[in-house]
Amino acid sequence: MEKPIVTIENADIRIIYIRFRGTYQEFRKNSRKLFQQLFDFAESNNLIIPDFTKVLTIYHDNPFITNEKQLRTSVAMTVPPIIPIEESGDICITEISGKFGVGHFEITAGEYGAAWNYMYEEWLFPGEQKPRDAVPFELYVTEPPKNFKSKSFTDIYIPIE
Amino acid sequence: MENYIRLINKTEDYIEANLDKKITLKELAANVHLSEYHFHRIFKKFSQETLNNFITRIKLERSGIYLKVNRDITITEIAYRYGYCDSSSYCKAFRKHFGKSPSQFRNEQDNTSANLTNRL
Numbered sequence: 001m002e003k004p005i006v007t008i009e010n011a012d013i014r015i016i017y018i019r020f021r022g023t024y025q026e027f028r029k030n031s032r033k034l035f036q037q038l039f040d041f042a043e044s045n046n047l048i049i050p051d052f053t054k055v056l057t058i059y060h061d062n063p064f065i066t067n068e069k070q071l072r073t074s075v076a077m078t079v080p081p082i083i084p085i086e087e088s089g090d091i092c093i094t095e096i097s098g099k100f101g102v103g104h105f106e107i108t109a110g111e112y113g114a115a116w117n118y119m120y121e122e123w124l125f126p127g128e129q130k131p132r133d134a135v136p137f138e139l140y141v142t143e144p145p146k147n148f149k150s151k152s153f154t155d156i157y158i159p160i161e
Numbered sequence: 162m163e164n165y166i167r168l169i170n171k172t173e174d175y176i177e178a179n180l181d182k183k184i185t186l187k188e189l190a191a192n193v194h195l196s197e198y199h200f201h202r203i204f205k206k207f208s209q210e211t212l213n214n215f216i217t218r219i220k221l222e223r224s225g226i227y228l229k230v231n232r233d234i235t236i237t238e239i240a241y242r243y244g245y246c247d248s249s250s251y252c253k254a255f256r257k258h259f260g261k262s263p264s265q266f267r268n269e270q271d272n273t274s275a276n277l278t279n280r281l
Contacts (some may be wrong), residue, residue, distance in 0.1 A: 130231065
C-alpha cells in the first residue's frame with residue numbers, strides 16, 4: 001500500500017443511512033443488499049447527483065469493546081443539504097460534521113485494514129492531532145474494488161479535535 | 162414513529178451527540194416527536210436492554226475508546242465528558258460494565274486502541 005496524502009478537513013455532510021447491528025462478518029454478508037436498498041431509496045427520491053453523491057461506511061463501535069452482536073455499522077450516502085427528504089423504512093437522515101484527518105488512499109479490497117491501521121498508528125497517535133469522540137468512516141471516492149486485484153480511491157476520515 | 166429501527170437509530174444518534182449530558186426520557190421522546198409514554202413503550206417492546214442500560218452502555222463504551230486513545234486526559238475529565246458528575250460514579254459504572262476500573266482498562270497491554278483500526 002502506498003503512503004497516502006493526509007489532509008485536515010472540516011466536514012459538513014448530510015447523509016441518508018441504514019444502520020446494521022451485528023458482527024462484521026454478518027455486515028459483510030449484508031452490505032451489498034444494504035447499499036442497494038440505499039440506492040433504491042435515493043433513486044426513487046431523485047437524490048443521486050452525478051459527481052456529487054458519494055457512499056460511505058461508518059463504524060460506530062470498537063469490536064474489542066462492544067459485544068460483537070451489538071456492533072453498529074452504517075452504510076450511507078451523501079445527499080444535497082437542502083432537499084426535503086422523508087425518512088422511510090429503515091432509512092434515516094443525519095449529518096456528519098466537525099474536523100477530520102482524511103487519508104486519501106488508492107487501495108485494493110485487501111488493503112482496507114492496513115489503511116485504517118496507517119491512519120491511527122502512523123498518522124494519528126504519533127502526530128500532533130488529538131482524537132475527537134465522533135465516528136470515523138470511509139468514503140468511496142470511486143467505486144469500491146470488485147475483486148482483490150483492482151484498486152479504488154477511498155478516503156478514511158478520522159475525527160480530530 | 163412506526164419504524165422502531167429508526168427510533169433506535171435516532172435515539173443512538175441523540176445520545177452520541179450529547180455524551181456530556183445527563184440524558185432524560187423526556188429529551189429522547191421529544192427527539193423523535195413522541196410522548197414519553199409512547200416512546201418508552203416502543204423502546205421496551207423492541208430493545209433487549211432497558212433504556213437506562215442502553216444509555217449507560219453507549220456512554221461507557223464510547224468513553225472506553227476515548228480513554229484508550231487519549232492517554233493524557235484524566236479519568237475525572239473523562240467522567241465529565243461523558244455526563245457523570247464525578248469520577249467516583251463514573252468509575253463505579255465503568256467497573257460494573259467492564260469488570261475493571263478505567264485506569265486498569267486504559268493500562269492493559271492489549272492492542273485495543275490499535276484495533277480501533279481493525280474494522281473489517
